[in-house]
Amino acid sequence: MSRLARPAARIAAGSSALARRLGARAAAWCARGRRDDLTGWRAALGVLLRIVLLIFGAYLLARLVRALPAVMWLLSTGWTVAAWRAGRPAADEPAETSVETPPTLDRDAVQTLLLEAMGDAPAVHLRTVLAHLQERGQWEGRKVADLRAALARLDIPHARGVKVAGVPTWGVRRRDLQAPSPTEGQETSTAASTAA
Structure with missing residues (x-):
């Protein structure tokens, strides 16, 4: 060299x-x-x-x-x-x-952030959430795909066809956030079966 x-x-x-x-x-x-x-x-x-x-x-x-x-x-x-x-x-x-190393994410904190970015709307686009994070100096240089991967790791439901202001793209719906997560449902059913 x-x-x-x-x-x-x-x-x-x-x-x-x-x-x-x-x-x-x-x-x-x-x-x-x-x-x-x-x-x-x-x-x-x-x-x-x-x-x-x-x-x-x-x-x-x-x-x-x-x-x-x-x-x-x-x-x-x-x-x-x-x-x-x-x-x-x-x-x-x-x-x-x-x-640069991704921080350990807390599911409740991420849900609170999503609801905050959503405001009164029934859904929010992931690009809006990413812009919201970057305005606060977080997730600089990251993309929507990185946010989708983080949400998938936390079992937070997100979908491709979420409409906000008539435009469908990747986003999160309020009703999906308020529903129990799949892991919580499995833990509840396991606890109920062991109690019986």
Whole structure:
């Protein structure tokens, strides 16, 4: 391995992590533009407006770089420094590894969080729950699939065709949360059979 291979690998890994983090934040910001008080295409206008703003910002940045090529030096230097920091090996920063390891989840706490994100509605989409978590600085860089896996580990029912504001996607229904879990039902039947 050459002398430059290790720093290059660190910058490449950091660039990948930085791009994922920025993409997740942009997606969460766009998802927060969805209006729950409207239905149909009107509910998605806020999301579309935020996507247009991101595209317009990228266009303006490209025009600025084209007009002033020296700006590219600043941008590339800033990106390289940020990628170097993000690509720090786990041994150098033990606090970072403790953040990345998924915490032990409590079923009751997760149900409370889901009901809080649901509000008065009969259901909530998982992308809304994920955006709710990321607004609080939790689950950064994670996806809806990660949230689905966590809910499956806790035996919390979730389904693909949950409709909120007329749009079906992955979500949780209030009636499913208030029903007893399958493991609780098995424990109750086992306790009843042993008592008999």
